[in-house]
Amino acid sequence: MEEDKKLPNDITLTSVWKSFSLFVIIAMIIIIVFHGEGRLTYIKHLWLSDAVHIDIVVGGFIGVGFTGLIVLLYYLTNLSLPKNEYTRLIRKMLYKKFGIFTIAFGAGFSEEILFRGAILGLLIMYIGAAPALLIVSFIFMALHIPQYKGNIFIHVIVFGMGMILGGLFIWTEALWAPVAAHVTYNGLMARLMKKQDQAQTVT
Template sequence: MENSNKFPQDIPLKSVWESFGIFVLIGFLMIVIFYGGNRIEYIRSLWKIDGLLDQVFSGCIIGILFAVIVVFLYKMKWIQLPKNEYTELIIQILKKRYGIVTIALGAGLSEEILFRGAMLGVLVSYFSPVFSLVIVSAIFMALHIPQYKGSVLIHVIIFIMGLGLGGLFLWTEALWAPITAHAVYNGFLSLLMKKNE
């Protein structure tokens, strides 16, 4: 009899997008529950279009910078992608049509709504920006522990990236820059993972 708890070898892209949708839903619920009477105004402010091109440009630069650093560390063999069921699953997703778009845009959008728009936005309304930024970056890193277990340096990089993405959010007071940075970073790394498979 086969074990029903066995880790899946493959996941349909529809299921991946549904899981991203859960992140978005949790993010919006957090805002509705914890943000108070200005929640609708706050949600609108996350998508303000004043300075949109500057925000997207800043996000591209930060995303490329993080990707270049990680590729350099990878080429120097200071970091290696752990071989585990999570990275294997990501590689399977990347092989699919629209797999790179799913990992880059889907994760970039959903994780930024949850971590920066909701968690960081809510925490900053109660605590200092620095404290809030560190806490949310630590939670962001913790989410990636199963995926990169066994590589402490990758976790450090993800924590620092969380600080950078959160910094972009606090600086622009909108989600465009962190979403762009996250999507660009994930896109470059997805291409690297697919190429090296």
């Protein structure tokens, strides 16, 4: 409760983009520090793919599929976002100009660069793909705990999403597919949340 009281009543999109920029800066620091002389090659490799368009399409389909799964669970179970200060701020963002764009592209790009491009890519070098995937998916879930506190099932879903996004990165060896999946999922879920709020307001 004390943590909730420290949160502002609203948050500007500029502040949100600054947070996303911090993710990218941290990612670049990790890559620069731990990849040595191969750092520039690694950064370029994150965006090099023999089939960029295919990666984007595959990622987009997976994002749509994951959204469909969440919608299905919503109707079949009592799955819903917990009502806390974090989700309240997110809902406010939905109604800001470029709010949905920020949620989709800002989070999609910055989180993938940090979690998959930097942390997962680094851990794979030291401990292998499978354990690295598990660890990074857990860290990804842990980052979202404050946002979804009050619903353990959603934490499991976020962990599963982290596994899928990491799997896409390992499979394609680039960021296009996980970014496309993340952006698509965030964008669709944001749109659905806004429509749901508007429908509840009307009724």
